[in-house]
Amino acid sequence: MRQGSRLSRNDAAEFLGVKPGTLKSWQRVGYGPPSKKVGHRRYYEIADLQAFSAGGQSNGSC
Known part of the structure; x- marks a missing residue:
């Protein structure tokens, strides 16, 4: 399910390839x-997923 600039866990996983x-x-x-x-x-x-994908790190917030 895609809503604006955010993705569900399933879609985020697909985006990251996990x-x-x-x-x-x-x-x-x-x-x-x-x-x-x-x-x-x-x-x-999406911006957080792109940043994680590019840098491979979390920014520490969940």
Whole structure:
């Protein structure tokens, strides 16, 4: 599901070339791109995904 400049966990995983479970695991340990929880779902900003992909680092916020 795509809403403006944010992607669902499934779409973000596809964008990064990893499995959704990998993003979930990364989020639990404080690694990976920052995400925001809306209701029961996590979303990732496209700009954050691009920055993570380019640098391979998290900016520290989840």
